Amino acid sequence: MYIDDTIAAIVTAPGEAGVGIIRVSGRDALECVNRIFEPARPGVRLEEKVRYMTLGHIVDRSDASQKKTVDEVLCVYMKAPYTYTREDVVEINCHGGYLSLRKTLELVLKNGARLAQRGEYTKRAFLNGRIDLSQAEAVMDIITAKTGKSHELSQRQLEGKLSGKLSEIRHSVTADLARITVAVDFPEEDEPEVTYAELIESTQKHLQEIDRMIQSFEAGKIYRDGLRTVIIGKPNVGKSSLLNGILKENRAIVTDIAGTTRDIIEEYLTLDGIPIRLVDTAGIRSTDDVVEKIGVERSKESIENADLVILMLDRSRELDREDIDIIDIAKDKKLIVIINKQDLESRLDEETVRQHLETGSIIHASVINNQGIDELKAMIKHMVEGQGLTADNDYMINNVRHKNALERAAKACEDALESLSAELPLDIIETDFKNIWDYLGEITGDTTSETLLDTIFANFCIGK
Ligand SMILES: Nc1nc2c(ncn2[C@@H]2O[C@H](COP(=O)(O)OP(=O)(O)OP(=O)(O)O)[C@@H](O)[C@H]2O)c(=O)[nH]1
Numbered sequence: 036m037y038i039d040d041t042i043a044a045i046v047t048a049p050g051e052a053g054v055g056i057i058r059v060s061g062r063d064a065l066e067c068v069n070r071i072f073e074p075a076r077p078g079v080r081l082e083e084k085v086r087y088m089t090l091g092h093i094v095d096r097s098d099a100s101q102k103k104t105v106d107e108v109l110c111v112y113m114k115a116p117y118t119y120t121r122e123d124v125v126e127i128n129c130h131g132g133y134l135s136l137r138k139t140l141e142l143v144l145k146n147g148a149r150l151a152q153r154g155e156y157t158k159r160a161f162l163n164g165r166i167d168l169s170q171a172e173a174v175m176d177i178i179t180a181k182t183g184k185s186h187e188l189s190q191r192q193l194e195g196k197l198s199g200k201l202s203e204i205r206h207s208v209t210a211d212l213a214r215i216t217v218a219v220d221f222p223e224e225d226e227p228e229v230t231y232a233e234l235i236e237s238t239q240k241h242l243q244e245i246d247r248m249i250q251s252f253e254a255g256k257i258y259r260d261g262l263r264t265v266i267i268g269k270p271n272v273g274k275s276s277l278l279n280g281i282l283k284e285n286r287a288i289v290t291d292i293a294g295t296t297r298d299i300i301e302e303y304l305t306l307d308g309i310p311i312r313l314v315d316t317a318g319i320r321s322t323d324d325v326v327e328k329i330g331v332e333r334s335k336e337s338i339e340n341a342d343l344v345i346l347m348l349d350r351s352r353e354l355d356r357e358d359i360d361i362i363d364i365a366k367d368k369k370l371i372v373i374i375n376k377q378d379l380e381s382r383l384d385e386e387t388v389r390q391h392l393e394t395g396s397i398i399h400a401s402v403i404n405n406q407g408i409d410e411l412k413a414m415i416k417h418m419v420e421g422q423g424l425t426a427d428n429d430y431m432i433n434n435v436r437h438k439n440a441l442e443r444a445a446k447a448c449e450d451a452l453e454s455l456s457a458e459l460p461l462d463i464i465e466t467d468f469k470n471i472w473d474y475l476g477e478i479t480g481d482t483t484s485e486t487l488l489d490t491i492f493a494n495f496c497i498g499k
């Protein structure tokens with residue numbers, strides 16, 4: 036349900052800054068601010084200066100005997116419906132210190148507004164029809180984007196590229212549905228309104244387009260969350276040294292003591308625009324040390340969620356049971372094996388490794404001498420791009436919720452195709468078409484339940 040009461044929040048980031056902004060939105064936004072705003076030039080009124088900055092002061096009149104100036108500010112009134120929320124909005128540009136913002140916000144709240152919930156401005160923009168749900172989600176993705184590419188993808192989603200594609204498919208499904216309905220309601224017509232063959236053709240086309248979007252998810256997810264790359268291996272093989280080498284800084288502690296890293300260390304980096312989430316783990320071995328044991332368990336878990344596993348071996352030691360066990364854990368994953376410590380005498384050759392590993396690339400490295408790191412980076416980049424995981428698709432999806440809805444829509448297409456091929460009665464097929472329409476509508480928010488909406492917007496940040 037939509038409530039049009041007046042909400043307010045500090046919309047700029049916390050901390051000291053030149054300027055901090057409070058946004059007031061809703062029916063009484065103007066009235067609320069007018070109660071506490073005193074223009075510097077007498078007689079000036081915010082409502083006559085739509086979209087202009089007006090200089091003045093925020094004043095506290097709660098104590099009738101004594102008027103207190105809280106801050107010198109610039110106020111701007113933006114009239115509905117041409118605003119972010121499509122409601123009346125007033126923004127107060129305060130000095131960006133914590134106290135002036137907090138005191139001004141308190142006054143706003145005392146004078147007719149309530150504190151905005153997380154994502155409530157964007158939720159109103161959605162409920163008022165200015166943007167659809169996928170665009171609202173893109174707003175949040177833009178704010179949290181960590182790389183240029185993921186920012187670009189979210190920007191395209193906000194522009195409505197995804198929504199446009201979805202509504203195109205839904206439009207065509209509606210047209211089919213209309214023809215099916217006529218055929219069901221007037222079966223006596225000589226010329227059937229629509230043939231099975233026509234419906235099969237259009238459903239196949241929809242399925243193809245939906246499948247393409249589902250496939251784009253892998254790439255979309257990587258551009259949003261980063262390629263989760265986990266470095267694993269026995270203790271002391273040089274995992275932390277590799278992390279430091281890739282990051283070009285001493286992030287992780289490196290010693291010659293086996294079992295140095297005891298917990299997961301995670302860092303972000305970008306490789307020619309590809310975001311990577313690089314994870315260094317505790318060396319895997321059987322141990323009685325409780326802390327180390329937990330670390331080892333975590334290392335194993337992190338392999339499960341990895342998009343790419345970098346498995347490290349030490350060339351100065353023979354391949355042993357522990358190495359082989361680790362290879363076994365990781366062999367179903369996308370894998371790059373690094374045989375490290377090439378500067379030392381060899382007790383391990385590539386053939387021996389190959390006996391235990393059918394697929395996966397092998398790199399020879401000496402990470403403390405910076406050897407092999409460029410090769411590794413090139414290989415990761417090649418791997419990502421080689422899978423068609425590039426960010427060129429206009430309606431690439433990066434959101435699990437969207438992917439799930441698309442998968443259900445695809446399933447409904449398949450059901451429809453099966454029933455159509457069997458030439459089942461059209462009123463049965465009608466349901467499948469209705470489902471396709473509904474599931475696609477969940478992405479744009481046309482057919483999304485209120486609880487789900489609440490959950491989605493609750494993940495937004497305050498003031499957005
Ligand atoms: N000679 C040589 N030593 C290396 C190389 N890479 C790492 N080392 C040394 O190997 C030892 C262990 O390195 P770490 O990076 O701490 O190894 P790790 O795999 O993270 O070890 P744990 O955290 O205990 O699992 C350190 O003394 C490193 O300096 C290399 O390429 N050549």
Ligand SMILES: [Mg+2]
Pocket residue numbers: 274275276287288295296315316317318
């Ligand atoms: Mg380590």
